[in-house]
Amino acid sequence: MTARMLVVWCPDWPVVAAARAAGLPPDVPAAVLAANRVVVCSGVARAEGVRRGLRRREAQGRCPELVVFADDPVRDARAFEPVAVAVEQLAPGVEVVRPGVVAVPARGPAGYFGGAEAAAERIVDHVGAVAGVECQVGVADGLFAAGQAARRGLVVPAGGSAAFLAPLDVGTLEAAAEHGGRAARSRAALVDLLRRLGLHTLGAFAALPERDVASRFGAAAVLAHRLARGLEERPPARRRPAVELLVTETLDPPVDRVDAAAFAARALAERLHAGLAERGLACTRLGIRATTERGEELRRVWRCAEPLTPAGIADRVRWQLDGWLRGTAEERAPSAAMSVLRLDPEEVVDAGALQLGLWRGDGEDPGAGAERAGRAFVHVQGLLGQDAVVTGVLGGGRGPADRVRWVPWGDERAPALDPDPPWPGRLPAPSPSIVPTRPASAEVLDAAGADVGVTGRHVVTAAPERVSVAGGPARPVLGWAGPWPAVESWWAAGERRRRARIQVLLGASGQPDREEPGETALLLVREGGRWLVEGVYD
Missing domain, CATH: 3.30.1490.100 (DNA polymerase, Y-family, little finger domain)
Incomplete structure (x- = not known):
């Protein structure tokens, strides 16, 4: 069962902490920068057009009076301690989520003050009187939902977190992560991908089956998916340490x-x-x-x-x-x-x-991590040979396999073909996730069972209806696109090469005695009068 939480949120806290430390009046526009980009800005600065993510020069161009501060978590935490103390005076057992956000189980203060709304009002007044800071309070089931409720000053009814979160933009997943950490970087990439897939709200993301989210997006996305559904950050299988x-x-x-x-x-x-x-x-x-x-x-x-x-x-x-x-x-x-x-x-x-990257640990200098990984690779090459450790270099070409060159570790990472010139016939994005080293043969058949070909004008002879891979059962074509022709060295009779690619989405064969995946997307290439499987979309 998801715990009911009360969250106290101080808006734009890094800016508030920096301004208080510098003695800056609240009506002066200010922003906190990290890596020369705005991470937090005050309400006055937002009114002048300053936004999170802007470069320093662009932010100051929009607001010439903007006062900028460097990101300093120590300063933020030091200034936030009075706020945590003030909340703790009314609701013991507070937990600091990060400087600017504090959480406490809602049951205690709600019962003592006669309801969640009354507790929220008392805490807001007390923090303002004791710490001299403006804050907002939200109550909901789960920490993430309570944090979003605090940003809106709402008390969400018990059991209503999922409905409350559903219309919110998926960008709230990124905004809720601590900036600069691994979670923020992975959340930003996930949010960008979800938007490109047409999933713009938390409700749309939450409607996806959890199993599909885990297989398509990975473990970090499963955590975000749970948040979008109004659940706790992790399933209730936590342990009490010895x-x-x-x-x-x-x-x-x-x-x-x-x-x-x-x-x-x-x-x-x-x-x-x-x-x-x-x-x-x-x-x-x-x-x-x-x-x-x-x-x-x-x-x-x-x-x-x-x-x-x-x-x-x-x-x-x-x-x-x-x-x-x-x-x-x-x-x-x-x-x-x-x-x-x-x-x-x-x-x-x-x-x-907790799974750190191969190249670096959390908070580690990336140069030190790369050096350590390089030593490990050289050691493996000494045991297994020079070609035992290779890295891919992306270059020019038309097909997915043509563009990648595998380079032994330590050799010059130069592409096989120049990626800059135009490559007519190159396959549009996205690229296949699996490119077999030995393409399997395939049969592409039309409604009458005849082989589908590609004419000299680069048009298929008939609409694909069924596809069989490596002599397997024929599977129905649910959708297809193409062809994309590629003609190389057309001026040299002995080197001329003509190919055409199509993308097909296949359904199940319908044979109950065979175990096979569900819908599968393939990249097929036609060359020399036959079809080959050049890639698989995962």
Whole structure:
């Protein structure tokens, strides 16, 4: 069952935090930039035409008075600590999702204040009075739906999250991810693909079968699909970690500086991650606890949208320590140096949910990752031979197999054919996902059972009705496109080559004694009076 959550959202928080740190008045347009692009901008800047994703020069061209700040998660977390403290005064047990967003189970405050609407009003007023920050509150089933409700200041009825999310744009999946992380990059690619497929709303995406989403888009898309359906980020199969997974560090001498505490936190993060990895686990909710020399106990929980890497753990610990040691919330400011630091993995999932890329880990310098991978490839070549490790180089050509050249690792990555000149007859996008090294023979038949050919004017002799591959059963043609002719070296009699390609969508053969996939899309090429399977669309 999806838990009912209350989310407190502070709009444009990175801009708010940067402006407060710089003493900038709220009526001055401002934006936070990362990699020379706008990641967050204030409402005043949006009124002048500034938008997320704009380059710095274009943003300042639209708004010459724009004040820009560098992206600084430590600054954002430090400034957000007073807000978390203010919410915790009314609803204990808050979880920081990221600076600017805090969540708490809705049952407690709703029951205490006499309803979700009343609790939302009290929290908004209290945060404004104590922290001096504007915020919005949303209540819904599930963290993602509650976050979207907070952006609209709504209380979604129990069981209504799916209906509430259905008309929203699929871009909300990307907006909800923490910018700059792996989730944000994968979500951006997924959202772009969904829009190109004609799936513009969360409801349209949620209507797809989960099995088809997993097979077509991958594991990251399954998580996004669950969010679009109004479910929890992960199925309710999470484990409560054993006590021995807790890691504790006694700070001797005690520390009262952020840099010293952060140094100890990084080593502690490595220990925690190593202990979880030994058991095949990864952390999704991290409890950070500190004890001072005078016995004061400080505690905060960070909820994470994706399983944490060592760098992710260390970053959140550093942000929280900076908020405690240098924050402005006097209620939580320690009166003595920290003597004990403990990390508590309050919720874990299978480590299969965390899969880093081959070339780099999360937060790792890409150059170091590429160098490490290169050494591994050279080692494999020493064991198995130079051609054991090859990489594809895309070049010119008309057919999918003609455009790829396989180059042994370490050799010059030069294409076989220049990709720049025009290539008449090149197949339009998308390209087949599978290109066999040895194309299988095929038969393309018309309604009368005769072979379908291509005339000298590049027109098929009849509409394809059935296709048989490698002597298998004939399967009906549900749709087809083409042909795309390709005539090469027409001026040289001995080198002239004439081909024509068509795309066909095949249904099942209808034979109950045969196991075969459902609908299959093929790229067929006609050359020398016969058909070959040149590619398969997955």
